[in-house]
Amino acid sequence: MENKSKKLVIITGYFQDESYGLLGPQMAATIINDHSEYQARVVAITNEYDKNDLKKALNTFFGDSPVVVGFSTLGGRTDLFDFAKALKNDGVITFLAGPQAGVDFKGEVGCEKYGHRFKGLSDCFSFAIQGPGQQMLPLLKAGFHSDISRFDGVLVKNEKGHIIEKPSIAWDDEYLAKVDWQNIYRLQKNGFEPFNVDCAQVIAQIGCPHASKDREVIIEYPQILKPKEDLEQKKPSARIHQKGCSFCDVAADKGFKGAVSEDAIKQQLACLPEHPDGTKIAFELINESPLPKLAGIFKLADDISIQLSQVNLTMRADYFLKGLDKLEAALKIAQEKNVRILLASIGFESFEDTILHNLNKGVTRQMNLDTIRAIRDLKPKFPYHFGYLKEEGANHGFIHPTPWDSPKISQQINRTIAMYQLAMDILPNHSTPLIIHHASGLGDWIRQIEIKEDIVFERIGTTIAWWQTEDKTLV
Ligand code: SF4
Structure with a gap:
């Protein structure tokens, strides 16, 4: 595996001083290593990382090979979205995978009409892929310069700026059987170092x-919008x-x-x-x-x-x-x-x-x-x-x-x-x-309130700040 010439890194968000395994990214890396010409490695990045150290470590790992960096399980970390964007602007292939990859790539529902809504991450990533990890295999085989919009689970922006989305395939137990738990690395001053998960x-x-x-749920307004003096209303x-x-x-x-x-x-x-x-x-x-x-x-x-x-x-x-x-x-x-x-x-x-x-x-x-x-x-x-x-x-x-x-x-x-x-x-x-x-049920709830009350709640990355309305008109 180590001497494959094509390489890929999957960057994930991680907590400092922990040593847990990450099933999604590590299972995807195992599938790629076992079934493609690529050598894939999972790199866990804590909040305290140094951007230059990460760039240096990526350069050392990729050497002369084209740089391909996947991002998964980021936990809404805007610093990693920015890092992906900088890589993409430098010509690197970056992609978003894992939970919510599709909706985070596309952006919040109605974001074209309502300027304050989350615009999505299509500026940060060359494409997104949602669903089972084995969907990467035909894509890796065909190469990133082919028409990737035809592959299952892929979302990509076309020349007109529209996002094209292909539905993902069903989960298949055959690919849910194996995980290489040793394939996870931390960023250190001198590059990526493997660690043991506990x-x-x-x-x-x-x-x-x-x-x-499926249920219909009636949810009260947030406390910040309720009249304080009239508790009985x-x-x-x-x-x-x-x-x-x-x-x-x-x-x-x-x-x-x-x-x-x-x-x-x-x-x-x-x-x-x-x-x-x-x-x-x-x-x-x-x-x-x-x-x-x-x-x-x-x-x-x-x-x-x-x-x-x-x-x-x-x-x-x-x-x-x-x-x-x-x-x-x-x-x-x-x-x-x-x-x-x-x-x-x-x-x-x-x-x-x-x-x-x-x-x-x-x-x-x-x-x-x-x-x-x-x-x-x-x-x-x-x-x-x-x-x-x-x-x-x-x-x-x-x-x-x-x-x-x-x-x-x-x-x-x-x-x-x-x-x-x-x-x-x-x-x-x-x-x-x-x-x-933004794509949760409460996202729908808060958008309804914004429209009814003609107010705007602040967006912070992929989330909606329910505790704070902005001083803006809605549209
Ligand atoms: S739907 Fe509720 S119970 Fe089910 S995983 Fe989500 S938080 Fe847990």
Whole structure:
């Protein structure tokens, strides 16, 4: 692989002092390395990087080969959009992939008509590609100077400035089976250096079942637009159609595409790196409703004679309550096999029903509290093999502030936090402010309000700043 003459780098956003694997980019790089003439490498870039060091490292890596740089999982980082733009202006092929690649390339709906809306990233990237990684293969074979608009999943701007978009192909388990977890590098002063990941991911489900249900949701105006003195007046609202949580990019990007085959999961388990004692490193099971099939993961590991060490779960409170007996059964097996099951993240998001409704979370305050009680009851039964605490590595979802934090709502949340001692073991050290991606359900909500009220909310990169209206007229 190292002596292929054609090369490609996939740059991703990353957090300082961490060593986690990135399934999407690393799986795409594996597909490219296994099935094309290119040598692909994933490079993790933290907020603290030096642009000149990155340019130098790219020049050293590419040498005399043409420079091709993909960007994926950027987390809305405008510094990386600017970096991509500078490369593109220097004649480099840059492309955007990963979640929301298509909508971020195209820009916000109606951006041609409304000047303040996000214009998209077609100035920063030569093209975008959305959907499964194997769609890159025919494109790499044909070359970037061919007509790339004909390839599946590709979005590209034509000579007239219009964006041409080809739908992506379906997900195929054959390409979801293998990941080279060693192929990830950090930027250092002297170039790209490989590092070992201490937590990987295994994909068992594509998208989220909650994102398969279409609902009409009536969402109140943000607090900054409500009359302060007249608390009794009927609160103005906007109506959206929503699949999944109204803030969620998984819901908007993937919807729900169902389960990955057991064979593909087995092969992914086999690919996980090992600790010196021969056990596999911890991994996050990507499955929003993991409990019904959790015990089956141990069976798959037995089939290929590997020993797991830790399975991290991310899920909703209602799926936790529904699958509690299955979790208990899986914990008994985990105890026998000395494997830890960590509830890495339960998406509680709030402890107040108005906010949960506006987020279209599909759970209530009471369900969240019932879940916490059940988790706390379970811990003493499996003290070493069941984790859910911050100190054990968990980071549960708590979205705050939100646009709807009235004094009354804030008081209710604080009372619940105190009464159920949530700060002790459930709340993360830092809450996550509500982020409205332009293509999420809440993006539709805020655009309706802008039109009805003839106001403008500021855009910051790919997001809409719900806390701040600009002093501008709408059109
Ligand atoms: S936030 Fe979680 S539960 Fe909600 S739609 Fe997204 S993935 Fe599903």
